[in-house]
Amino acid sequence: MARQPELDDFRVPYFEDGKESSQFSLDGFDPSSKPFSTGSKDSDRARLVEIGEKLDTMQECLHAQQKQRMLLVLQGMDTSGKDGTIRAVFHEVDPLGLRIVPFKAPTPMELAHDFLWRVHSQAPAAGELTIFNRSHYEDLLVPKVLGTLTPENFEVRCHHIREFEALLADSGTTIIKCMLHISKDEQRKRLQARIDDPSKHWKFDVSDLEARKQWDDYQAVYRDALAATSTEYAPWYVIPADSKTHRNVMVAELLLRAFEAMKLEYPPPKESLSGIKVE
Template sequence: MASFNKYRAGGSFRLADIKPGATPFKEGSRSEQLAQLDALALQLDVLQNLLHAEGSRKLLLVLQGMDTSGKDGTIRWVFSRTSPLGVRVAAFKAPSLDELAHDYLWRCHAVVPRSGEIMVWNRSHYEDVLVTAVEGWIDKKELQRRYAQINDFERLLSETGTVIVKCMLHISKDVQRARLQERIDTPGKHWKFALGDLDARKKWDDYQNAYEKALGATSTRHAPWYVIPSDSKTHRNLMVARLLIKTLQDMKLKEPPADPGLKGLIVE
């Protein structure tokens, strides 16, 4: 099995060193991979039940990526067998007027995971060091300040019982072109397409540079970044599922002790 270490940002990290079309966690045919994914989804459900039963810690999964990288699809497939009672999803869109009236982390803190819960962020506070930097809405001094604030925010979460995993879904420009064109050519997918997606695509290199800088500045011991090669949707889902399972296994979750009053109890 491939190691996650190669895909963890940090040190002399370069995004270009990770190929979007790589499939290091691929095993067998596509049908075999889909069967593996279903088995992993069931395993994830068991681990989530343990997390809920233990009731003291939380897991936050952050998903970032360019348009069409598959954030929605990852959530749909990886958590396909998990109880909706134990998993919540928050989608971060353009901030509302109310959100803009607060600091940029305000809306994030409102949706952190509760004890015993897995929380998934579809986009996140990283929009405020990616979009804002590429569009020139903040200067370099403010960008560095936000990196530090984000690290402090994530350390707060970690020190209060939240395990954080951050995944950048890494696709190639060619694959994005094909996926955007499919949305245009398929009437049932028109709702997924926005003309603004093309504006962001024109700044592809700027966004790749912004991602590299952000991941390098905010991948920490308590909140690591992993780059997930995502040209293959199936591989993307398998890799994220395996990463989450490894993370939960490393937490060494335990069921709470049974109530002594249950010993010998007979239900009549």
């Protein structure tokens, strides 16, 4: 009998003792697989609603407690579904204490500082669940592919990212990083759908086609970046993303597991409110 897949089967090996895993490769993950599907799109959606209700309660506890923090990092090629994941997974979650931060190309002001300057100020505060829609990893991926970041500086930035995320973890932040792994063929279909539907033209940029021409380069840099920055305190997970419903369920399952590990509880009752009657 085949072993049932586990979430950690999709975790990138930890960077340890100054070395990344030589065994890690994105080729080992099938973007079209559905290892955590419950059988159909409808059942997957039902499972997502079930998890969403639990996440809503846990998010409320997190916000009420005002002690711990959570950071979800979403990365992936264009059309991999970062926006869609956020809409689907957090549909049932109370927005109180939930913050979404989209990262775009750095502004001149941001470029005048170190590459983590714009990111640190957006890290979650106590009681917050913050989602990075793209992230500080853009400052590894894009310049490396474009050739403006040398291999030496790439390694230096990876080091700084590990140290930065260690600081967040030491400050009470639970970090989950998801690489939404889409196939090149599925991306072609989704880009074409945006072109063919006038109502989706706003989502399409000609630069998406230029990035697509560098698909293999981006896959190679993703592999290097994930291998060099997946740690015990800030692990990376490769999420098969050709199926939107499965992608959403898998990210939700990861969040649920992380929340349960935090052992959140509501603050103790206030004795000062005992006996008070509202008239």
